[in-house]
Amino acid sequence: MNILMVGPDSHEKGGIATVIANFQQHYSSEKHQLFFLSSWSNKNKYQTEWRAVRSIRQIIRAKQIDIVHFHVAQKGSFFRKALLSKLVPKRCRVIFHMHASQFDLFYKKARQPLQALIRSTFNQIDHVVVLGENWATFYQTLTDTKVSIIQNAVQVPKSPLYDEKAQTIVTFGRIGKRKGSYDLLQVAARIEPFFPKVKFVLYGDGDVEKVNNQIRTMGLRNVNLGGWVSKEEQAEILKGTLLHFLPSYHEGLPMAILETMAAGVPNLTTDVGDISELIENDVNGIMTSPGDVEMMTDEISSFIRNDDNRRSKYSQNAFRTIESEFSIATYMVRWEAVYESL
Structure with a gap:
């Protein structure tokens, strides 16, 4: 299967960019091939967003994509991915990988029409992946879509770097x-x-x-x-x-x-x-x-x-x-x- 990963440029600051960089560096599979589409960058924000909207269907067709893996936070990140997910052909499966630190507050403060849009977006995708039990419990109140837990991870050095005498x-x-x-x-x-x-x-x-x-x-x-x-x-x-x-x-x-x-x-x-x-x-x-x-x-x-x-x-x-x-x-x-x- 071919998988398209959509999220911020891996060279940007922040935890989501780090997660995407880890996929670029460490993911290896005999069955699946990863492709990447940047949907946000700090220096060229609007150009990057527009390029993603224009090109996502073309990439899916050219690379014969089977699964689109979106990295999602709250506010603007959610709305960008909600729009892009509407452009994904129905034959493809869609994952929302939720990294948001305040999605519960974002949802609670939203007006009812926006809350309905959020629930509808989650209901129309195929899988939601969250970072832990607390977030799984929350997202299960919003959608019947399957919710799985995959906690973040890092490269582990051979031995600790710690200096107990540091100040x-x-x-x-x-x-x-x-x-x-x-x-x-x-x-x-x-x-x-x-x-x-x-x-x-x-x-x-x-x-x-x-x-x-x-x-x-x-x-x-x-x-x-x-x-x-x-x-x-x-x-x-x-x-x-x-x-x-x-x-x-x-x-x-x-x-x-x-x-x-x-x-x-x-x-x-x-x-x-x-x-x-x-x-x-x-x-x-x-x-x-x-x-x-x-x-x-x-x-x-x-x-x-x-x-x-x-x-x-x-x-x-x-x-x-x-x-x-x-x-x-x-x-x-x-x-x-x-x-x-x-």
């Missing part, structure tokens, strides 16, 4: 309210008087200027913004990282958590989305409630002091979790089974 706490990904960036600043302010050598660095894009202004307003000397980094740069950063801190309010299954755990770097994160399928509190990382700045401060303080040798325990268990359950090899086998089922 830098990092965050990778979008910067802003949804990711809890402002809560992070509150935690950093509370940590600084007691652990002045520990630094916080936020790597990514988003509300960079707003967060930078807040850093200056609060007079924080232990927080820096590191910009967006490549995968190669990220690997080097992780060698000097004590903890990955992601205090999000809404998530799917963040690639940043998978990537840092694969390197053996422990995580402090929040119990939202399907993160609980990755992080087991006090086993391979730390879980708190979103917005609980006091608890986050206490947990980070304990982690810095290395109470009960937490660093080593979390690091080893995090690496083993990814190695056994979230490897690229396992991920591709699961996708092979979905394609076969269609």
